[in-house]
Amino acid sequence: MTDVEDKNSIRSDGDSWDIVSSVGYTALGVSAQRAVESERQDALIVDPFAKHFVLAAGEPHLIDTITKRDAPQASPFEYLRGMGMRSRFFDEFFLDAAASGIRQAVILAAGLDARAHRLPWPAGVTVYELDQPQVLAFKDRVYAEQGAAPTSDRRTVAVDLRDDWPAALKAAGFDSSQPTAWSAEGLLPYLPAAAQELLFERVAELSAPGSRAAIEGPTGVMGMSQFAKVEQKYRSEKDTFGKIDITELFYDEEKTPAIEWFSARGWNTQGLDMFALADRYGVQHPEVPEDIRELAGAMHYLTCTLPS
Secondary structure, X not given: XXXXXXXXXXXXXXXXXXXXXXXXXXXXXXXXXXXXXXXXXXXXXXXXXXXXXXXXXXXXXXXXXXXXOOOOOOOHHHHOOHHHHHHHHHHHHHHHHHHOOOOEEEEEOOOOOOHHHHOOOOOOOEEEEEEOHHHHHHHHHHHHHHOOOOOOEEEEEEOOOOOOHHHHHHHOOOOOOOOOEEEEOOOHHHOOHHHHHHHHHXXXXXXXXXXXXXXXXXXXXXXXXXXXXXXXXXXXXXXXOOOOOHHHHOOOOOOOOHHHHHHOOOOEEEEEOHHHHHHHHOOOOOOOOHHHHHHHOOEEEEEEEOOO
């Protein structure tokens, strides 16, 4: 078994990670939450690979999370079914983009995202997954053990997003003259301000007219330090991320909110918060303390479209 408590989660310039350390552990925690959501009778998404990623990693706390469901969860995000709604939002984004004729999708910081294998993609769609080499290698090993075949033309791009990932993406066959569906899910808080700016610039430079982007990111109404205080207030060891302080992985720097950045450059944008997603998907959200409501409203689920 691998115990996450033995891992150092503090960030440093040029740091890297495997699936049970630092930012890599967050991908594993997300898989645990997707696995739990998938087992619900009213599941918003079904990810048949999520539990296999968790079991293969062998991290005891997360294995307990998906196998022992008798303990209540204190985390506001889990209590509000945030991961189920977030995953459904990005699922629908990619399928809508593909239905419109877009035939290449790029998943930035793909982690243990299994959409290339689990979504019903139309014929001819190529899905590019970008992430750290060790993360992608772990995912490929689990797919092989499960005998899983992708439902798209899946291409992995083992690269750090702080490096020259556009060159690596093009080397994998990406065509910047064609419209693209981009996703940045659970990524922006882990980037310094300059890295976020560069990421947006590169996405814009690589996007042909008609391209779309789905982005989860702060609205700007709550700084990362405030976000961290609320998260820490309600965190429990019973939560998926209870064994680490994920806010230590965040960069608390002033950043331009994604909705402002893309709107200023001619993209059409629409942002929804967690409660708007709950209304969209028919999820009953209970009465919660005001600070939790503020936290839930501090993140946008943003759709951007570059006019044709």
